[in-house]
Amino acid sequence: MxxxxxxxxxxxxxxxxxxxxxxxxxxxxxxxxxxxxxxxxxxxxxxxxxxxxxxxxxxxxxxAGEDWPYDPEWKEMRTKRKGHKCDRISAEKRANTAELMQKMPQMLADFKKRKWERKINEEDAEAKKT
Known part of the structure; x- marks a missing residue:
């Protein structure tokens, strides 16, 4: 005691x-x-x-000023911030739309060329039938 x-x-x-x-x-x-x-x-x-x-x-x-070597190693900190999925998706869509708008003139030219080639091929096929 x-x-x-x-x-x-x-x-x-x-x-x-x-x-x-x-x-x-x-x-x-x-x-x-x-x-x-x-x-x-x-x-x-x-x-x-x-x-x-x-x-x-x-x-x-x-x-006491001594060293403590038994701590486990820390993982790297997460740098990507969390957020709402809809915000991430809409940002990705906006970026994708901007990229596609840059390619739009070439895409339209390719489409017109394919349409014109299809029309020529159909006319050639009709000419061969007759």
Whole structure:
């Protein structure tokens, strides 16, 4: 009972520090394999230390000025912003329309040429029949 009182008094005075070195040494093998856990012989093994205690140890280590190498690598941040699908589609349609309008004179010329060739071919076919 007296030791509990002394610890609480020491905590309030700031003398007592969380023994992060001991905890880190105890769970260093698990943390080096993976922060949340790891696969062992085809089965998922949870980390030997809970997330709350891992965070507490991490905080103590960083406050002590030490390095914490057990954080997982971060994924690259997403640069494309989310939005409504209808806005994206309408923007794509506008861009596609502008591109097609640039090609329109050539498309009309090709259409007239095909129509003219079809008409000539039909006339040639009628001339051969007679």
């Amino acid at each position: 007296a030791s509990k009182v002394m610890k609480s008094v020491a905590k309030s005075m700031g003398v007592y520090q969380y023994p992060w070195q001991e905890k880190l040494m105890k769970h260093q093998d698990d943390l080096s394999k993976g922060v949340w856990g790891y696969w062992h012989l085809g089965a998922w093994k949870h980390c030997g230390i809970s997330a709350r205690h891992r965070a507490r140890v991490r905080k103590e280590v960083l406050l």
